[in-house]
Amino acid sequence: MNVFYQTERLILNILPPLWAPAVLNFYKNNKDVLEGVEPARNSRFYTESFQKANLSVEYNSFFKNNYMRYWIFDKKNPDFPIGTICFSNFLKGAFKSCMVGYKLDKNHTGNGYMTEALRFLLPELCHNYPLHRIEAYVMPDNTSSIRLLNNLGFVKEGYLHSFAKINDKWEDHLLYTYFNG
Structure with a gap:
């Protein structure tokens, strides 16, 4: 995998620590939306x-081939991230799988940006790694994410009760899987 990709409208980039101010701005601007779908965050x-420390860990993990977070930028405004796609929890051996997570700035939803980014990165990841499956976990009421996964060819595999602690409450999730081949 490369550190930098471009699609028709987007730039996908693994960010070094110097991007911390822009990343912080992304999280602050989307705190109200992300609190409903992510684990609780402390003030730190x-x-x-x-x-800055988190970007450093993520950047170094990319080069160890065990974690990758691509930040999404609109080519028309390449100084401000509008979203992120993270591939993590890589399993080798008999499993050949990983997890995918993603988030998009609340002011950039409904434009097909996440579809465009994932439609590019999923085959790229499968080409560069011998993966058989990429798993996504989504809360049952997150209809826009479910629609995205269905449009990308993910298969709904199951219902996971009390799967993840989101905003201090154990929440059910659906398991969707993208199969390579």
């Missing part, structure tokens, strides 16, 4: 020092 998360 919303600091530049935390984001």
Whole structure:
């Protein structure tokens, strides 16, 4: 995998720590939306020092081939991230799988940006890694995410009771899987 890709409208980039101010701005601007679908964050998360350290860990993990977070930029405004796609929890051996998570700025939804980014990255990931499956977990009431996964060819595989603690409450999730081949 490369650190940098371009699609028709987007730039997809693994960011080094110097991007911490822009990443912090993304999280602060979307805090109200993300709190409903992500684990609770302490106040330290919303600091530049935390984001700088986190970007450093993520950047180094990319080169170890065990974690990758691509930040999404609109080519028309390449100084501000509008979303992110993260591939994590890579399993080798008999499993050959990983997880995907994603988020998009609340002011950029409904434009097909996430579809465009994932439609590009999923085959790229499967080409560069011998993956058989890529798993996505989504809350049952997240209809826009379910629609996205269906449009990308993910298959609904199951219902996971009390799967993840979101905003201090255990929430059910649906398991969707993208199969390579």
